[in-house]
Amino acid sequence: MSTKEKVLEDLLVEELVADNNEIVLYNDDVNTFDHVIETLVRVCDHTPLQAEQCSLIVHYNGKCTVKTGVFNELIPQCTQLLEAGLSAEIV
Secondary structure, three states, X not given: OOHXXXXXXXXXXXXXXXXXXXXXXXXXXXXXXXXXXHHHHHHHOOOHHHHHHHHHHXXXXXXXXXXXXXXXXXXXXXXXXXXXXXEEEEO
């Protein structure tokens, strides 16, 4: 393997690892479905259907991954979810 190929392989592995973070949304007994859906559309750029599906998964399973990506890019979105009164964390 050439040096150039090794560098490219290392970069691809780094990208895969860096994108492995997730915002997980947790169920609560406080927020309405409408609030959760509207917040996911606004904060996570979900379509209304996608947000509705996530809200149902959260309701029935207790949690759902709502966004994946690089940790530093997820921080502002997770913060906005928390500020909207939702229960979420980056894992």
